[in-house]
Amino acid sequence: MKYVDEFRDRELVKNLSEGIHKITTREWCIMEICGGQTHSIMRYSLEEFLPEEIRLVHGPGCPVCVTPLEIIDKAVRIAQRDDVIFTSYGDMLRVPGSEKDLLSVKAGGGDIRIIYSPLDAVKIAEDNPEKKVVFFAIGFETTAPANAMAVKEADRRGLKNFSILSSHVLVPPAMEAILSVEESRIQGFLAAGHVCTVMGYEEYLPIAEKYRIPIVVTGFEPVDILKGIHQVVLQLEEGRHEVENAYGRVVSLEGNIHAKKVLREVYEVSDMKWRGIGNIPLSGFSLSGRYDEFNAENIFDVGDIQQQESPLCIAGEVLQGLKKPGDFPAFGKECKPEHPLGAPMVSSEGACSAYYRFKKSETGSETESTI
Amino acid sequence: MCLAVPGKVLSIDDSNAGLKMAKVDFAGVVKEVSVQWLPEVEVGNYVLIHVGMALNILDEEDALETLKLLKEMGEFDAELGKDGW
Numbered sequence: 001m002k003y004v005d006e007f008r009d010r011e012l013v014k015n016l017s018e019g020i021h022k023i024t025t026r027e028w029c030i031m032e033i034c035g036g037q038t039h040s041i042m043r044y045s046l047e048e049f050l051p052e053e054i055r056l057v058h059g060p061g062c063p064v065c066v067t068p069l070e071i072i073d074k075a076v077r078i079a080q081r082d083d084v085i086f087t088s089y090g091d092m093l094r095v096p097g098s099e100k101d102l103l104s105v106k107a108g109g110g111d112i113r114i115i116y117s118p119l120d121a122v123k124i125a126e127d128n129p130e131k132k133v134v135f136f137a138i139g140f141e142t143t144a145p146a147n148a149m150a151v152k153e154a155d156r157r158g159l160k161n162f163s164i165l166s167s168h169v170l171v172p173p174a175m176e177a178i179l180s181v182e183e184s185r186i187q188g189f190l191a192a193g194h195v196c197t198v199m200g201y202e203e204y205l206p207i208a209e210k211y212r213i214p215i216v217v218t219g220f221e222p223v224d225i226l227k228g229i230h231q232v233v234l235q236l237e238e239g240r241h242e243v244e245n246a247y248g249r250v251v252s253l254e255g256n257i258h259a260k261k262v263l264r265e266v267y268e269v270s271d272m273k274w275r276g277i278g279n280i281p282l283s284g285f286s287l288s289g290r291y292d293e294f295n296a297e298n299i300f301d302v303g304d305i306q307q308q309e310s311p312l313c314i315a316g317e318v319l320q321g322l323k324k325p326g327d328f329p330a331f332g333k334e335c336k337p338e339h340p341l342g343a344p345m346v347s348s349e350g351a352c353s354a355y356y357r358f359k360k361s362e363t364g365s366e367t368e369s370t371i
Numbered sequence: 372m373c374l375a376v377p378g379k380v381l382s383i384d385d386s387n388a389g390l391k392m393a394k395v396d397f398a399g400v401v402k403e404v405s406v407q408w409l410p411e412v413e414v415g416n417y418v419l420i421h422v423g424m425a426l427n428i429l430d431e432e433d434a435l436e437t438l439k440l441l442k443e444m445g446e447f448d449a450e451l452g453k454d455g456w
Contacts, residue, residue, distance in 0.1 A: 120423070
């Protein structure tokens with residue numbers, strides 16, 4: 001058991017596909033929350049295994065896409081400083097700010113380093129005591145505890161030259177925001193499996209009840225995604241609205257209690273602005289007062305930045321599932337991964353990028369990969 | 372961003388109480404990651420890693436059961452087909 005190839009098995013995909021066809025009697029609209037799932041759906045052409053009555057809508061679960069423009073602009077301002085080593089996950093470098101992105105700061109001589117783990121940033125701070133090391137701490141609940149560990153570790157090692165530019169977002173309030181939009185036609189959710197690995201899935205129970213909507217915790221391999229869809233469709237056809245777990249090899253009801261303890265210690269829940277969507281109450285984590293000295297926004301002068309979003313981009317509607325990337329006339333023309341107008345064209349998990357890479361067949365060329 | 376991959380724990384180093392570490396094999400590539408949030412982890416376990424932190428131990432029993440049920444889903448259909456449904 002390697003936990004990867006077994007869940008890409010063609011025979012199981014076929015069985016699930018037939019199972020979904022058999023139980024579907026009418027049209028249903030299902031949103032996959034997580035950009036990683038959007039990526040898999042496109043990469044393995046999973047929509048081809050579904051009956052035409054099932055419509056998948058892509059959700060806002062791409063942290064790179066929803067990190068607010070003002071935070072990108074602050075990152076650019078900080079990274080330009082001579083006394084700073086700016087560390088970041090690689091995805092963030094090409095996200096467009098108002099004037100420029102981090103990659104162009106790096107090209108202009110800025111010391112920007114791509115890291116794999118937040119703990120690498122702590123090591124860089126330890127090795128470079130003469131520099132101020134800033135870590136661009138973005139992410140959903142999956143990544144937030146790892147980012148928090150970097151703060152705790154820097155504190156434990158007594159580092160005074162380490163700080164984070166923090167932008168953390170939470171899934172359940174975003175789901176409620178999507179369901180509250182009048183035009184929303186979402187009838188079922190695939191919940192994000194790795195967010196639930198940390199958080200568990202108790203917090204989805206009141207959402208399923210309040211909006212009478214099935215929510216199924218779902219993984220990322222082709223078999224996982226089709227299994228999640230099968231369970232959502234079965235609930236919809238039977239008139240149920242429950243929270244189910246289709247990713248039991250990884251996710252438990254309570255999640256990882258140790259990671260959640262770190263979250264509670266380092267952050268507090270706060271209102272958060274989502275790029276393209278707007279302010280969502282209590283939908284983010286900010287550093288708690290106990291760790292205020294590690295907040296880069298307090299250390300550097302970044303309060304006066306004026307932002308300017310591209311007026312052409314429809315990322316906000318794409319992120320809320322109201323439009324598909326192809327609905328945008330500039331898609332694949334003015335807006336491409338090489339020169340993105342909005343963040344969803346940058347990240348491999350962004351719906352626009354996934355469409356561009358894997359769904360070009362709809363615009364006349366080959367797809368990159370199929371199952 | 373929420374990409375997390377399974378790997379097999381080769382060795383555990385708990386000399387640092389605040390940051391328990393482990394060597395993990397990802398299909399031939401060995402990396403050092405933190406298993407601080409998995410006090411019960413043992414050598415030989417498969418763990419799910421995200422940005423250098425192990426988030427959970429994979430449940431083999433659940434995985435095998437799921438695969439068995441999904442395989443049977445097809446066999447059951449084939450049986451029904453044979454019986455002239």
